[in-house]
Amino acid sequence: MLTMKDIIREGDPILRQVAKEVSLPPRQEDVETAKKMLEFLIHSQNPEMAQKYHLRPGVGLAAPQIGISKRLIAVHVTDxxxxxxxxxxxxxxxxxxxxxxxxxxxxxxxxxVDRPVPGLVPRYAKITVRGIDHKGEKVELKLKGMPAIVFQHEIDHLDGIMFYDRINKEKPFEPPAQMALYR
Incomplete structure (x- = not known):
């Protein structure tokens, strides 16, 4: 089971690398990693499990965040x-x-990231994501709102991009043009 001890923190160079494609069909080792990542997110959102294992709640996780430079993400979020x-x-x-x-x-x-980073992070309001699930099946998801934001955040990790890289440094709280608030 993954815990917060397995999470790589900012400053580690792996978080700035472009992750490598996963060979398909995924190897059993990669499938097991995917399952552990998803399990971590589910446990982190369960108050008893989070307290027992000292987990910070999360809605998404990318493989580089657990020290694996591969293009793999897990998301557990409700629209x-x-x-x-x-x-x-x-x-x-x-x-x-x-x-x-x-x-x-x-x-x-x-x-x-173990510190608050104030500022607005611009994300596309709607996206379509394609990928391969743990069974080797093609998946296409049309997303908006919170799920769209989470998927973009995690996919950014695969390209070595941290969320705060997208914050306007001069005016961190100024909404860019064509921007709508998601509550």
């Missing part, structure tokens, strides 16, 4: 309609996105 997105994807790609941009009112956080 505004109560639909749960609980999936691990190998080689995820954003294949289309909206012109409109959004952001989280309180900013973003990250399991690899």
């Amino acid at each position: 505004d309609n109560g639909k749960l997105y609980s999936v691990a994807l190998f080689n995820p790609k954003i294949v289309s996105h909206s012109v409109q941009v959004t952001y989280l009112e309180g900013g973003e956080g990250c399991l690899s």
Whole structure:
């Protein structure tokens, strides 16, 4: 089982590397990693498990955050309609996105960042993501709102991008043009 001790913290060079594609079909070792990542997220959102194992709550995790430079993410998040997105994807790609941009009112956080980083993080309001699930099946997800933000955050990790890289350094709280607040 993964715990916070397994999470790589900012400053580690692996978080700035572009992760390598996962060979397909995924090897059993990669499938097991995907399952452990998803399990961590589920446990981190369960108050008893989080307290017992000292887990910070998370909605997404990328393989580089556990020291594995491979294109693999796990997400466990609910949209505004109560639909749960609980999936691990190998080689995820954003294949289309909206012109409109959004952001989280309180900013973003990250399991690899142990400090608050104030500022608005611009994200596409709607995206389409393609990837391969743990069974080797092709997956295409049309996302908006919180799930879209989470998937973009995790895919950024695969390219060595931290969420705070996207904050406007001069005016961190000024919404860019064509930006809508997601609450």
